[in-house]
Amino acid sequence: MSQSKELLQVSVRRGTEDESGLSTYEVPQQESQTILDVVTWIQRHREPSLSYRFACRVGMCGSCAMMVNGEPRWTCRTHVQKVLRDGRLRIEPLRNLPVIRDLVCDMTEFFDKWTRAKGVFEPTETRDDEFAAIKPSDPKRMQANAAIECINCAVCYAACDTVNLNRAYLGPAALNRAWTLANDDRDGAYYDRLAAVSESDGCMNCHSHQSCMTYCPNELNPTASIAGLKRLASLAYLKGKL
Amino acid sequence: MEKHDTDILIIGAGGAGMFAALHAQKAAPEAKVTIAVKGLLGKCGCTRMVQGGYNVAIGNGDSVERHFMDTIIGGKWLPHQDMAWKLCETAVVRIHELENEIGCFFDRHPDGSMHQKAFAGQSFDRTVHKGDLTGIEIISRLMEQVLSRPIDRLEEHRALALIPSKSGNALSGVLFVDMRSGEFRFVRAKAVLLATGGGPTMYKYHTPSGDKTMDGLHMALRLGLPLRDMEMVQFHPTGLLGGSDTRMTGTVLEEGLRGAGGYLLDGAERRFMFDYDEKGERATRDIVSRAIFDEMRKGHTTTNGGVYISMGHLGPDNVREKFQGMVKRCADCGFDLAGGLVEVVPTAHYFMGGLVCDADTRTELPGLYVAGEDAGGAHGSNRLGGNGVANSTVYGGVAGDVMAADIDPHSGKFLHALRESDEDLITAEIERTEQPFAKKPGDIHELRQKLMDLMWDDVGVMRTRDQLVNGLEKLSDLKDEFGECGLADDNRTFNLTWHDWLNMQSLIAISETIAQAALWRENSRGAHYREDFPESGNMEDSYFTVVRQDTEGDLNVSREPVEFTIVKPGETLLDEDSETLAAV
Numbered sequence: 001m002s003q004s005k006e007l008l009q010v011s012v013r014r015g016t017e018d019e020s021g022l023s024t025y026e027v028p029q030q031e032s033q034t035i036l037d038v039v040t041w042i043q044r045h046r047e048p049s050l051s052y053r054f055a056c057r058v059g060m061c062g063s064c065a066m067m068v069n070g071e072p073r074w075t076c077r078t079h080v081q082k083v084l085r086d087g088r089l090r091i092e093p094l095r096n097l098p099v100i101r102d103l104v105c106d107m108t109e110f111f112d113k114w115t116r117a118k119g120v121f122e123p124t125e126t127r128d129d130e131f132a133a134i135k136p137s138d139p140k141r142m143q144a145n146a147a148i149e150c151i152n153c154a155v156c157y158a159a160c161d162t163v164n165l166n167r168a169y170l171g172p173a174a175l176n177r178a179w180t181l182a183n184d185d186r187d188g189a190y191y192d193r194l195a196a197v198s199e200s201d202g203c204m205n206c207h208s209h210q211s212c213m214t215y216c217p218n219e220l221n222p223t224a225s226i227a228g229l230k231r232l233a234s235l236a237y238l239k240g241k242l
Numbered sequence: 243m244e245k246h247d248t249d250i251l252i253i254g255a256g257g258a259g260m261f262a263a264l265h266a267q268k269a270a271p272e273a274k275v276t277i278a279v280k281g282l283l284g285k286c287g288c289t290r291m292v293q294g295g296y297n298v299a300i301g302n303g304d305s306v307e308r309h310f311m312d313t314i315i316g317g318k319w320l321p322h323q324d325m326a327w328k329l330c331e332t333a334v335v336r337i338h339e340l341e342n343e344i345g346c347f348f349d350r351h352p353d354g355s356m357h358q359k360a361f362a363g364q365s366f367d368r369t370v371h372k373g374d375l376t377g378i379e380i381i382s383r384l385m386e387q388v389l390s391r392p393i394d395r396l397e398e399h400r401a402l403a404l405i406p407s408k409s410g411n412a413l414s415g416v417l418f419v420d421m422r423s424g425e426f427r428f429v430r431a432k433a434v435l436l437a438t439g440g441g442p443t444m445y446k447y448h449t450p451s452g453d454k455t456m457d458g459l460h461m462a463l464r465l466g467l468p469l470r471d472m473e474m475v476q477f478h479p480t481g482l483l484g485g486s487d488t489r490m491t492g493t494v495l496e497e498g499l500r501g502a503g504g505y506l507l508d509g510a511e512r513r514f515m516f517d518y519d520e521k522g523e524r525a526t527r528d529i530v531s532r533a534i535f536d537e538m539r540k541g542h543t544t545t546n547g548g549v550y551i552s553m554g555h556l557g558p559d560n561v562r563e564k565f566q567g568m569v570k571r572c573a574d575c576g577f578d579l580a581g582g583l584v585e586v587v588p589t590a591h592y593f594m595g596g597l598v599c600d601a602d603t604r605t606e607l608p609g610l611y612v613a614g615e616d617a618g619g620a621h622g623s624n625r626l627g628g629n630g631v632a633n634s635t636v637y638g639g640v641a642g643d644v645m646a647a648d649i650d651p652h653s654g655k656f657l658h659a660l661r662e663s664d665e666d667l668i669t670a671e672i673e674r675t676e677q678p679f680a681k682k683p684g685d686i687h688e689l690r691q692k693l694m695d696l697m698w699d700d701v702g703v704m705r706t707r708d709q710l711v712n713g714l715e716k717l718s719d720l721k722d723e724f725g726e727c728g729l730a731d732d733n734r735t736f737n738l739t740w741h742d743w744l745n746m747q748s749l750i751a752i753s754e755t756i757a758q759a760a761l762w763r764e765n766s767r768g769a770h771y772r773e774d775f776p777e778s779g780n781m782e783d784s785y786f787t788v789v790r791q792d793t794e795g796d797l798n799v800s801r802e803p804v805e806f807t808i809v810k811p812g813e814t815l816l817d818e819d820s821e822t823l824a825a826v
Contacts, residue, residue, distance in 0.1 A: 032484030032491075032576055040489060043738055044687040048729060051736035055286040055451045057489040058571060060378060063285050076489065077574040100422055101736045107282060111389055120386040121345020127338040133354035134347075144347070151378060152285070152385075177386075184347070 006087065008080065010038055013092040014050070017099040022090070023047070035068050035075035035083065039091060039103065051102035059217065062153025066103050067092040072158040074217040094158040096167070110154050113170045118196045119177035122189035132186045144183040147176050147225045149218050156212035156222055168201040172212035172222035175203050179225035182232055191241045198233040198242060206230070243426045243672075247660055248276040248394065250645050251416060251429055253401045253458065254437035255279035256287035257631055258614030258638030260384040261336075262435050263393050264344075265642025273646065276429065277388065278396035278418060280438070284385030286453040287439045288615070289631055292377030293496055294361055295369040296340075296348075296635075297628035298333040301358050304366045306330045307815040313629060314809065316363045317594075317622025318768045319781045320471065323808040324601040325620040329629070332636040337370055340635065345383045348372050361627045362497065362526060369628040374496060374567055380631060396429070398422050400741065401438065403671035404461045404610065407661035413609035414663040417671050421741065424734025426672055430660050433609055433645035436462065437638060440593030440615035442475045444749040444756075446698035447492040447589040449478060458616040460748035462597045463755065467606055469789045470618040470802075472752075472759035474594035476625055476769045477703050479530035481589025482572070483548040486691070490575050492589045496568055497627065499551060499579075500524060506534065507550040507583070508542035514549075528624070531588035532771060535703040538587070548587035553579060588703055592630060594621045594769065595759070598788065603641040604648075609657055611645055613637035622786075623768025678743045681728025686742050689724055693749060696720070701757045706774045710761045717754050724750060755797060759787040762799045781811035 006029045011022040025042050036054055043050040054064035059077040066075050068083050069090050083089065097105035125132070134141050156172040157163055163171045178197045181187050197203045203226050212222040236242045250266045252259045255277055263277045280286060299309040309330040314321055340346045348370045349357040361369040372379040388395075398421040405428070407414040415430035441454025459469060480495045500506070500523045508514050518533040519525035525533075534549050544550055553561045558581035562569050565579070572579040596618030603611040614634035621629060651658040700713030724746060729739055765779035766772050784804040789797055809815055 030485065030487050032488045034488065034490065034575065037488045037490075041487065048683070048739035049733050049737050051738060053281075053736075054489070055281050055453050056291055057452055058291075058493045059574070060291050060375070061281075061285045061451065063282060077571070079574060079576050081576065101733075104736050106422075111283075114386065115389050120390040121343075121383060123343045123345070125342040127335055127342055129338070129342055131338065131341050131356050134350060135352060135354040136350050137352065138354075141347075148347075149375065149378065150382070152382065181345075184345070186342070186347075187345070 008038065008084070009088045010042065011088075011090045012039070012042065012050070012103070014102045016101055020099070029080065033080045035066070035073060035078045035080065035089070035091065036064055038080060038089065039075065051100070051104045053104050060151060062151035065094055065153045065155045065158065067095055067158065072155040072215050074153055074155060077217065094154055096158050096160065096163045097154065107154060110152070110157055110171070110173070113174040114152070114177060116196065117170050117174035117178045117202070118189060118193040119174050119181070121181060121184070122187050124186060124188040134185060140183040140185060143228070144180040147180050147220055147222070150176060150220060151218065153217065155215050155217060159211035159215040161209050161211060162205050162207055166201065166205060169205050170197065170202050172226065175206070175229055176220065176222040176225040179229050182229065191236060194229070194233045194236045195242050197229055198237070203229040203233065243428060245428045245430070247430045249273040249431060249649060250275045250433050251431035252277045252435045252437060253416060254287065254439060254614065255283045255388070256437065256439055256614060257289035257380060257384065257634035258437035258641070259435065260284065260388050261635050261638030262437060262613060262642040262645070263388055264384070264391070265639045266646045267391055267393055269643050269646035270649070273649065274394065276394040276396060276431070278399045278401060278416070278429070280398070280400050280421075280457070281453050282397050283388060283395060284381045286451055288441065288450050288454065289634060290377045290381040291451060292380065292631045293374045293494065294627045295359065295371030295376045296333070296337060297361070297364070297368050297626065297632050298337045298370055299330060299366070299368055300334055300337065300356065301366060301368055304368055306334065308366055309333070309368060311809070311815055312364045313621070313626060316626045317624050318778065319784045319811050320622030320767060320786055320804055322601070322619030323806065327808055328601045328640070329620050329633055329636050332640065333632045336632070336635050336639060339639075340380065340383070344387055346372070346379050348376070348379070363626050377631065380635070399427065400744070401457060401461065402675055402744075403667070404434070404465055405663050405667055405671070406465065406607070408664050410664070411608065412657070412661055413607055414661040417668055419675065422736055424737060428663070428668060430663065432649040432657050432660060433611060435603070435641045435645060436597065436610065436612045436616050437614045437641070438616055440596060442590040442593050444693055444697045444753045445475070445590035445702065446694040447481050447483070447587045449481060449492055449494045449589050449591045452489065455745035456748045456752040457745075459597065460751050463751060463791050465607065466791055466793070468598040469595060469755055470598050470786050471595040471623065472755045472789050473763050473770045473787060474623050474768060475590055475756065476592040476594060477527070477531040477588045478591040479527055479534060479588050480551055480586040482575070482577075483544070483546050483585035483587045484575060485546050494589065494591070495551065495584070495586060496565070497527070499553060499565060499568065500530070502564065503556055505552045505555065506530070507552055508537050509544045509549070510542065511550065511583070514542070528769060528771070531703050534588050544585045546585050548585045550583040551586045552583050554581045592625055594618070594623060594625055595756075602644045603637055604644065608655070609661070611641045613641040623770060675744060678728045678740070679731035681726060683729050684727035686727055686729070686739060686746060689720065689727060690742065690746055692720055693746070693753065697753055701753070701760060704771050704773050705760050706772065707761065710757055714754065714757050714761070717750065717757060721750055755789045758797050758799050759789055762787050762801065784811070
């Protein structure tokens with residue numbers, strides 16, 4: 001069994017949206033140890049009522065994101081060694097979302113915005129039709145593919161300063177999804193979607209700070225997707241379609 | 243306690259649950275459809291975790307018959323043939339629906355036609371996929387469709403009990419706890435779909451999502467409903483091993499690593515697979531799992547008690563390029579898959595067993611339907627890689643259509659009205675879930691560890707009568723110990739430890755059914771291997787096990803003959819022409 005070496009000094013934000021404070025715990029350091037493991041250790045050995053959310057454990061579901069030493073991270077895939085500062089960790093709920101309790105955020109607004117940005121495929125064919133013959137080398141398909149592997153973990157949403165200043169802003173994840181659909185030749189809601197993302201709290205608000213790109217655990221670039229949407233929306237406007 | 247009514251209630255929001263919601267809402271647009279899930283919509287459960295892909299007979303030279311025969315032979319003649327047939331047949335429609343209506347985009351050939359890859363145990367390259375993250379594409383697109391429709395959502399609602407009507411002749415509704423508030427909620431419905439996903443997480447090493455703890459089957463068991471094939475637990479040979487204190491342990495390292503020429507080495511860094519099979523590391527999942535388990539029993543292990551997988555001889559850069567996702571996942575967790583040694587163990591992956599139902603997802607209890615991993619039968623004793631997500635999406639859709647039809651007043655099913663509930667049972671079930679608050683706080687985590695150890699040691703990859711009897715005794719002791727384990731009632735809001743307690747109750751109960759069914763199957767078929775009965779037995783005399791809990795709480799096991807409704811052992815649906823065509 002891997003030997004415990006030193007003790008990590010871990011402070012965890014506990015409480016609710018209205019009232020919270022940092023509690024500090026000493027957690028034995030292990031060779032194989034992620035931030036999620038640290039949180040789990042505290043729940044199992046120190047604070048049975050500690051609230052946090054996780055599901056898949058391997059970076060596929062995007063349920064366990066938290067702020068770690070002030071930066072948004074997927075905790076199941078973040079090794080302690082990578083983020084430890086002077087033997088200390090500060091673990092807090094994601095920024096820009098309301099807290100349910102302790103480390104758990106309410107993600108409702110994040111997903112409501114996904115729908116508001118028309119982040120849903122609008123079919124033009126049915127199950128009785130053949131598959132669309134789209135080449136992987138098709139430039140639009142390549143654009144869509146480059147942005148599609150989003151796990152809706154809300155790390156980008158927490159990283160985004162524009163969301164922080166304007167909570168109505170649709171945010172990087174929803175706009176990134178809209179961009180993939182704008183490049184999907186099978187989709188039938190092109191102009192409706194561009195209209196939706198061009199509303200007052202939409203893509204034009206992005207200041208290209210690129211925090212979304214910096215922190216996306218899947219190395220996507222929502223900033224580029226949003227820039228693409230701005231371009232398409234402007235073109236549509238000039239054509240009189242918006 | 244909050245109470246409300248709906249028309250169609252779906253428990254679970256993976257591939258089965260979300261397909262059911264979409265189909266039900268489309269088939270009965272005036273009906274109120276509600277989907278409840280233990281986590282967030284589309285973010286928990288295992289559909290999202292699908293790496294391989296989706297088996298479907300759409301290639302030139304492939305056929306539903308061929309897919310069906312592969313499923314029957316892979317399941318060692320145990321599958322419910324009508325279910326297996328409908329799975330293969332409907333998968334063709336469902337994959338078109340996923341692409342053309344739901345918006346998934348699967349990998350293409352350079353000419354734009356659908357790409358299908360080879361997957362173990364199949365006679366044709368029929369697995370549609372999106373890289374090695376097919377599940378994320380399927381579940382994300384389904385989630386968007388559900389979010390944008392008039393479907394009520396009860397997220398982070400844990401189902402606690404299926405509540406029958408006062409007369410007991412049909413289901414009335416479902417008792418939940420809203421995990422965010424800790425409050426109870428009772429929802430009545432005309433039709434209820436059980437689609438919580440199985441997930442054998444009672445084993446020391448397991449792959450499924452952490453929220454999956456057999457709650458669906460536990461609820462069905464408590465109602466006295468029949469569970470079949472409960473001994474059939476599929477192990478994947480290469481789960482990541484990082485020690486008992488990390489949640490990474492048990493998660494899958496993909497099959498392709500062995501296929502590409504990866505070595506398995508014992509603790510002394512010696513290759514051992516050729517001691518067991520002439521195909522070496524490329525032998526089938528079950529053989530490799532048993533070989534590793536055997537090496538572990540002999541003590542030929544690594545620091546953490548497993549074996550190594552080694553890829554470096556294939557060239558680290560090559561490995562990095564070919565297995566980008568796996569290499570990155572290992573690197574994030576501190577392991578060098580491309581050039582170093584990574585510790586692995588066999589890991590409990592999928593549960594073939596489940597609630598008995600027909601090919602229309604109906605169960606013995608009117609008003610209750612089942613789909614996905616909670617349903618037993620389609621895979622028999624062994625599931626083919628790529629048939630899991632096909633199964634959940636096919637049968638989720640079927641359930642949505644069937645429930646919508648059954649609640650129609652003209653259906654003749656008498657399910658069109660809501661039914662008065664058995665209030666005494668609701669009270670009793672609330673008491674059951676509140677039990678731990680009245681007891682002295684104990685260490686639930688330690689008990690979970692004990693459960694996982696005993697299931698691994700005695701009811702695991704290889705089994706004997708003595709071990710199974712031993713395992714059942716230990717389970718009985720553990721149940722007593724668990725009965726005394728309490729927790730503080732200081733805050734029920736998002737109280738994970740309370741849910742750990744409830745998870746344990748489900749896991750212990752279903753573990754007992756696994757051990758009992760394993761004791762009753764005195765042969766070795768598919769995922770079930772008895773060292774004291776290593777032969778498979780006559781295929782013609784195939785039986786499946788059925789476990790029921792009686793009113794005293796005792797488990798009764800029986801054997802039922804497999805009905806060969808479509809094809810008999812020794813026969814095939816394929817003619818010579820199709821064999822030749824496929825070979826070409």
